[in-house]
Amino acid sequence: MGVPSFYRWLSEKYPRVVSDVIEAERVVVDGVEVPTDTSQANPNAVEYDCLYLDMNGLIHPCCHPEDKPQPASEEEMIANVFQYIDRIFGMVRPRRLLYMAIDGVAPRAKMNQQRSRRFRAAQEMSQRKAKENEIRDAWEKEGRPLPPIKGDRWDHNVITPGTPFMAKLSQALTFYVNDRITSDPGWADVQVIYSDATVPGEGEHKIMQFIRQQRARPGYPPNLRHVVYGMDADLIMLSLATHEPHFTIIRETVLFGKQKGCHTCGQQGHFAADCQGKAKTKETEFDETTAVKDSPFQFLSISVLREYLASELYVEDLPFQWDLERVIDDFVFLCFFVGNDFLPHLPSLEIREGALDDLIRLYKAKLPLLGGYLTNAGEVNLSRVDVIFDEIGMQEPELLRRRHRQEERNKRRQEQQERDRQSKADALKRSRSESALLGEDDKERRKKSRRSDIAADDAVGGIRPIMPERRVIQPGNIVTQGSSVSANQAAASDLRARLSSVSPAASAEAPVDNGKEEASDPSTAAAEVLADNDTEAQEQEEEDVVAPSSSSSDEDEVLADLKQAAAHHDEYALFVKKAVEEMNRVPDAPDTLRFHEQGYKDRYYKAKFGYDRTANHDEIVEIARCYTQGLRWVMLYYYRGCQSWEWFYPYHYAPFASDLRNIDQFDVQLTLGKPFSPLSQLMGVLPAASSHCLPPAYRDLMTRSDSPILHFYPEDFAVDLNGKKWAWQAVVLLPFIDQNLLLETLETVRPTLNDVEKARDSTGSDYLYTNASHVVGIEISALYLKHKTSAEMLNSAGTHIAGDKSVGVTGKLKPYPKAALPSSRVTLNLGPFSRALSHNRAISAIFEHPAPVEHRCQLLPGTVVAEPVLKPEDFSSVTSFRRYGGRSLMFDAGGGRGRQPQAKLSSAGVRMAQHALPTRGSEDDRYRYYGRPSEPSYSYTNYGRQAGYDDRRSNRQPYPPSSQVYSNSGNNYADRRYQASDDVAAYSHRRYESYSSRDQYYDYQSGSSYGYNSYNDGRRYPQRGPDPYQARDDSRYAPYVPRGPPLDDSRRPQPQRRPPSSARR
Structure with a gap:
């Protein structure tokens, strides 16, 4: 999953990175979809070389979709996977390589998160079932109609390595690959590498490890165009870490806020908090059976993101060479501070509160003083990171106070919105009550009048307009009215089946009962039903208008009952969903931590860890050491692959940044170890409720009273909202698995496994598939001609393939029986989806990756960087970006209590304003504020500094001259300058002046100074308070009278003014 909210932050701050995917229009003939010819040119006008599929990202929505009916069987789920791959392949159309990677056994650090998710999913399923039973009993007592009881929900926890379902899926995908290579011309020249769930490692990390190792080999084409599919946000960081400039991510379009709609009723235009539980207005009668449209896709361009980062992260006058590739690595590392799959985020940093923007400002201000970059090819320089944590720690108290103020504002706003919503609802009820006073006689007269008007139109051959609310149905053999709800359901099912099988064209041409051939307008050949639906009162009145027919009155009655039954079922499903949502919405708990008050650190460590800060000082230092070790582990995992299969962060919460001190003194070495086997991982991550996918002997260990590992599988466990609103956001407080005890216990029952279960528990290999006529296919065919028996194949040394021969793929191929x-x-063999391929043209072999080498964190020689696509206004819009309305604290100039400008221009508005302004008098004036385009250069050594424009971009031009560096107590400080608001002329200048025993901090904008005490460890803390650590965290900086006059105005940065209109002319 990666960093929560990271994709939203990125796509909103850097909007040009995202573009819509153009998909070829689907052709359907006689109800059968015609396969797309993927050998044709890509409709997106870009030809891609390699496509990588993070398979778990598509397996989950195919097996338990959120916006479509649940598949009826596992066979249908697998067929959905085939269709999903076809769709992505048709959009990307790779010409060289398709890499399909399913999640295998994960490192222990990820297993803890998987365990929490799966236990929480089982708990929520149990609670949902209990809540539904409670509602069903209440409705039954009230005599309200109920839908039939559904079977048990499909347990999606089985999408885990080692289960029978994953074995079935893997076997089916091998057939799928052979079939597509044989029958699809777009697959004919493509090599397919398939890594199933028996190969250890997460899918996205198997993909990235493959790319890193291939690009370090001779013969690798440096200008390959890569596309990776996946929904995890960490794919963005992983893609940046490859240092491949021609990289794109494809994913389903993600809607935010009201674009996405309410997740209670599924409708757009409001949030769940404002949901009134109304049923959705249907576009056609019984449209719940209508096929749901496929979600659109988007491309996320890593090359455009690199342009944005080259602009925003550029720092002038560094004492060392500025290198975009090194800065990108540091950016990836900073993103880990706000959360990832392996470490909890620091308490004071929330991406929703603008933490990443603050970290970027802090990084740029501190980089000139660090002597180099934070990371190097995945290795972290802890002494430099220590400086970053020191500054975050100094800002931590105010960050937490700012959060409290924002939460209070949000709470008051929500309360006001709730009052407004309630008043609107009351007004609407009063209005409907008044309209209900209209007599039934008036309604009947209107109905008869409308029918007579329609009959008159039919008599003269007129064409009636179709009103938006009218539903078109085909009259025919309507079943007679039943006496029970079940009869209505049967009739509804029959009607739905016939409606869904009639296309609009067929409906227009279908004859009616009177034998007359109708015109092409379907309204003249069908009955129209007008519905006036009042969902507040749950009253529906049918105003059916049908063509003359002897059974029209019977049909009216049947349709009325059918609609009433469908409405009851919709009401019940929506009622259950709303009840589950309310169950997951936890009421506000009292704020016992009170981060905005003094002593918050004592309260935090006592509540979350059970430690007293004074008595358990060594334990808190150990927490900081483990967290620092985790940061190093994660960075290495992203750049060099898994460096320790056994390491994990042994706490549920993170320390404060102010406690991450002297981290360069910590022992953070890692031991490689080895991964779990698939069945061992299942025992480590599955709850007892999902034990059905385990062998019987393993299953008993979860429930047997004398089991030595019974305590690993609690049915009831605590969850901590930790300041969040929804139950799914809570921290799951499960006990951590004792790895040695678990593995020792499993060894005692392993001999009971049968051959099939042993195969599921084994470690597999990657396989390479290609057409037998492909250059690599010829090499594989030679292997099978040489090794014909199973024994010879198993003992074969294989053959090496080089990148220049295999079109970029280097490794070893081995035959297998x-x-x-x-x-x-x-x-x-897939039930109703079974198929046979009579004449296979594909050939496959085991693929062994080359020996690992160090990842090259740079653009490769010969790389041709694409021409920049960003314009000056794209860069200027980034500098004014503020997420969630928060005010930047780190190095912020203050002013206006954080209030943002009430109006600002978008990039389109900037262009319009430029066009309307008088013509500037000189070429230099034209680019004074928005930068001058430079001549494009594609050298991979200076790409980062250019980013398509010179250093006079709008967010660079007004900077003051080079800053002087001051030194005190072993720490270096520099002038701090930055943009204070959207006004490019508003800046503040801050300077530290050095004294023997204390530092003076002077703020030119506020005209105040603050003093700090210096300690022997070379760090600076506020003066107030006997305990330097406590005072640093819980008190404001003590005011201090400045020594001597402030710097004269000549030293302050002077804002640039626009020349008068006469000068511009």
Whole structure:
């Protein structure tokens, strides 16, 4: 999952990175979809070389979709996976390589998160079932109609390595690859590498490890165009870490806020908090069976993101060479501070509160003083990171106070919104009550009048306009009215089946009962039903208008009952969903930590860790050491692969940044270890409720009273909202698995496994598939001609393939006995989706990756960087970006209590304003504020400094001259300057002056100074308070009378003014 909210922050701050995918229009003939010819040119006008599929990102929505009906069987789920891959392949159309990676056994650090999610999912499923039973009993007592009881929900916890479902899926995908290479011309020249769930490692990390190792080999084409599919936000960081400039991420379009709609009723235009529980207005009668439209896709361009980062992260006058590739690595590392899959985020940093923007400002201000970058090829320089944590720690008290103020404002706003919503609802009820006073006689007269008007129109052959609320149905053999709800349901099912099988064209041409051939307008051949639906009172009145027919009155009655039954079922489903949402919405708990008050650190460590800060000082230092070790582990994982399969962060919460001190003194070494086996991981992450996918002997260990590991599988466990609003956001307080005890216990029952279970518990290999006529396919065919028996295949040394021969893929190929050879028959046993491939043209072999080498964190020689696509206004819009209305605290100039300008121009508005302004008098004036385009240069050594424009971009031009560096107590400080608001002329200048025993901090904008005490450890703390650590965290900086006059105005940065209009002319 990566960093929560990171994708939203990125796509809103850097909007040009996202573009819509153009998908070829689907052609359907006689109800059968015609396959897209993927050998044709890409409709997106870009030809891609490699496509990588993080398979778990598509397996989950295919097996338990959120916006579509649940598949009826596992066979249908697997068929959905085939269709989903076809769709992505058709959008990207790779020409060289398709890499399909399913999550295998994860490192222990990720297993803890998987365990929390799966236990929480089982708990929520149990609570939902209990709540639904409670509602069903209440409705039954009230005599309200109920839908039939559904079977048990499909347990999606089985999408985990080692389960029978994953084994079935893996076997089916091997057939799928053989079939597509044989029958689809777009696959004919593509090599397919398939890594299933038996190969250890997360899918996205297996993909990135492959790319890192391939680009370090001779013969690798440096200008390959890569596309990776996946929904995890950490794919963005992983893609940046490859240092491949031609990289794109494809994912389903994500809607935010009201664009996405209410997750209670599924409708757009309001949030769940404002949901009134109304049923959705249907576009067609019984449209719940209508096929749901596929979600659109988006491209996220890493090359455009690199342009944005080259602009925003550029720092002038560094004492060392500025290198975009090194800065990108540091950016990836900073993103870990706000959360990832392996470490909890620091308490004072929330991405929703603008933490990443603050970190970027802090990084740019401190970089000139660090002597170098924070990271180097995945290795972290802890002494430099220590400076960053020191500054965050100094700002931590005010960050937490700012959060409290924002939460209070949000709370008052929500209360006001709730009052407004309630008043609107009351007014609407009063209005409806008044309209209900209209007599039934008036309604009947209007109904008869409308019918007579329609009959007159039909008599003269007129064409009636179709009103938006009218539903078109086809009259025919409507079943007679039943006497019970079940009969209505049966009739509804029959009607739905016939409606869904009639296309609009067929409906227009279908004859009616009177035998007359109708015109092409479907309204003249169908009955129209007008519905006036009042969901507040749950009253519906049908005003059915049908063509003359002997059974029209019976049909009216049947349709009325059918609609009433459907409405009851919709009401029940929505009622249950609303009740579950309310169950997951936890009422506000009392704020016992009170981060905005003094002593918050004592309260935090006592509540979250059970430690007293004074008595358990060594334990808190150990927490900081483990967190620092985790930061190093994560960075290495992203750049060099898993460096320790056994390491994990042994706490549920993170320390404060102010307690991450002297981290360069910590022992953060890692031991590689080895991954769990698939069944061992299942025992480490699954709850007892999902034990059905385990072998019987393993299953008993979860529930047997004398099991030595019974305490690993609690049915009831605590969850901590930790300041959040929804139950799914809570911290799951499960006990951590004792790895040694678990593995020792499993060894006692392992001999009971049968052959099939042993195969599921084994470690597998990657496989390479290609057409037998491909250059690599010829190499593989030679292997099978040389090694014909199973024993020879198993003992084969294989053959090496180089990148220049295999079009960029380097590794070793080995034959295996179960390979489907050319001209052989390949079958798929998948129930109603079973198929047979009579003449296979694909060939496959085991693929062994080359020996690991160090990742090259730079652009490769020969790389041709694409021409920049960003314009000056794109960069200027980034500098004014503020997420969630928060005020930047780190190095902020203050002013206006953080209030943002009430109006600002978008990039389009900037262009319009430029066009309307008088013509500037000189070429230099034209680019004074928005930068001058430079001549494009594609050298991989200076790409970062240019980013398509010179250093006079709008967010660079007004900067003051080079700052002087001052030194005190072993720490270096520099002038701090930055943009204070959207006004490019508003800046503040801050300077530290050095004294023997204390530092003076002078703020030119506020005209005040603050004093700090210096301690022997070289750090600076506020004067107030006997305990320097406590005073640093819980008190404001003590005011201090400045020594001597402030710097004269000549030393202050002077804002640039626009020349008068006469000068511009």
